[in-house]
Amino acid sequence: MAESYSIADLQQWNERILELVQRFGLSIYPQEFEICDHEQMLSYMVYSGMPSHYPHWSYGKSYEKLKTFYEYGVSGLPYEMVINSNPAIAYLMRDNSLALQILTMAHVYGHNDFFRNNFTFRTIRAEFTIEKFKTHADRVRRYVEDPSIGLESVERILDAAHALSMQCQRNLSIRRQTVQEQQEQLLRESEPPSDPFRSIHRPKEYTPPDLEKVPLYPDENLLLFVRDHNPRFAEWEKDLLTIVHEQTQYFIPQIETKIMNEGWASFWHKRIMDNLDLPQGIRMEFMVRHNQVLAPSPGNINPYHIGMKVWENIEKRWDHPSADDEREFGRRKQTGLQKIFEVREVDRDVSFLRRFLTEDLIRELKLFEYQTRGNDKVVSRVADKENWQDIKETLLRNVGMGTVPVIKVEDADFNKSRTLLLKHYHDGRDLHLEYAEKTLQYLHQLWGREVALETIINERKSLLVYSDGKLTIRNIA
């Protein structure tokens, strides 16, 4: 398709959009747009939008998959892709129409603002994003080319690291304590609570905490733990684990704020487009595209749709508070904008939905809960009076990092045999056993000794032990 617009057109529209962005009070990083074709877009999708990324076969696999899906029309390509960096970089598809490009640019500024202001992204040094991925790529390539290491060895570590990478700290704003701080805390905790009647009570016997235990508190950063506690690793192996860990950490805020972020960008592209004074043709096309993107996808969750609905709802409820709200919570009229700017800063998906997904909204969005039976999804609850809260709870468990089981390192010297003991913090959802086995195998490879995972299978407490190339499952009391 011939391009029906020039860069100058885009620049001109961009000026007008920027004007609105400033008027509405969005605070953004400088923006860069890059025009690309669909092949490049596929590549960017595969490599998370990074201009430079370390090589691994799994990216080749997802490229093939995406390309197949794209070519057979199973799924289209995104109109846009933004990466969280400073300046923010966004890719625009060359073949899109002008209307779509304007819509996309407006949408991109929404993401840009979100990246810059939401608390989850604070820990990421956006100005170094591109360089960081670049140096990671360079380092991995160097190890691959090093004749004493080579592709196979690098791949072995990366395969294992990828399997465990999501097992890491979820809320990056919580500072990790040093070992010394942990020891101090442990000592504080072990002291008996002060007892006002100690003159008549027999003093409880004091048992000193075990300050030598590793780890002192359960540790959720699996890769880092293994890196720091397996003395047999060479420097390059440690470095690979670090690289995979750091890259995962970069994506965690995005996973944690998917619904908010997409909702926020949709909310703003709508508002910007409505205020742009678009020519008739562009306006019509925008409406069509907007409705396509925002359409609920039956049976699934469309983060654009749900996110935007919630944002609109917050604005409405703070702009026009009910009499109750005004009386009980002191909510003032016309404070909607102020409220949503506050929320976009301090929330992530779980807290966002917990605080603002109301009963009415759940019903309006026609949310329901399903269970998987064999190959089918069967509706188990619909949003009626009794069930809406359960549906909400289920949803909250399935957003952000909620889809990744919480597994922490409990003990690096389990049974005094250097067995690495993990514990799955079970919340009613069992692990997929085949996947657990294979993942433990990877962990075993990294740890170099027996590994064990405590979990619950079919309501029985079990210990999965991986050693000597096989998995044994023991029931424990």
Added chain:
Amino acid sequence: MDTVFRSYDSSSAQRSDRSAGDRLRHRQKVREAIRNNIADIIAEESIIGKDRNRIIKVPLRGIKEYRFVYGENTPGVGQGAGDDTQPGQTIAQGKQPAKGDQAGDQPGVDYYETDISLDELVELMFEDLELPHLERKQLREMEVEQQYRRKGYRKIGIRVRLDKKRTARSRVRRKKASQRSHGDGFSERRFPFHRDDLRYHHTVTEKRRQSNAVVFCIMDTSGSMDTMKKYLARSFFFLLYRFLCTRYQNVEIVFIAHHTEAREVTEEEFFHKGESGGTFISSGYAKALEIIHERYHPTLWNIYAFHCSDGDNFESDNAAALKAAAELARICNLFGYGEIKPLGSGYYSGSMIQYFNQIQEPNFQTVQIQRKEDIWPSFKTFLNKDRAREDAA
């Protein structure tokens, strides 16, 4: 603050196929996974006699990306399309492909059933064999074609092979380099071609060798050979034929069906026509020898013969069969006898294997096939004989 627009640059787009390396590596892993499962694939998939361009679906293990994920008892939340969503309603059949989320939160579709063409599969199968060096006698190989092929570029060469485009390009390159070192005002000057700019095609001559092989498929079509036995035999012949196709340029195939007497038949007849009657194994061998004398002189052809039977033979024919087999083994590169005895059928019928074990020729091999799963291992044993002979020589 300025917004930067980077326009589309088609030349960089063409150059930057950045995932090429990772795709290649992935492809290698797929092939590796197939190779590790070949015995299963051959046993499960009826690839026998299929069109060579046919696409085969091969289930793959080993290239999934495993993580800790939740299993089946995990409820989820979806959005309804209308007001009438009711508990108990089935909303989706089958698993949906997980959307391209970072988290990869579901085990997802096991789309890792990959498509592979029969040719590719066959190639992989024989890579798995670690390729026995088949005997190829000098005479049986002919140099047929001499071809010139372009290969690379040189700075010296003859006029007719001058590559104008590359020459011009290297001049431009040199010009740019000089501009940089000389600064402004340089572009005014004339910048002629220099001898160093010239680029010539380099050509190499290629000799292609032609080698001929003929496969004799000899099968017992007596009444005792039922469908299952025929299927096993057919699988074996198929592998042999495919394998030789990868080794020799020109492979011919001769089908001989025999009961008490032997006939040369077409492939169709060979596999589908049932016959009945008793069995004279020697008749099949005699026919093969006859055809070899007529059409395939052993100095020009690499001869492979394989005989499938259920081991039932008239007692009176055993001595003759032994003699013919020994003679065939002397002529052929490789001669094999496969006895097909599906489990549970072999109690009462006789076996030729003990007779044939008397044959001392090193390139004669007997195998016993009881199940589909035996085909691949026995095929390997069969071919190893050929290699063993090579090593001995």
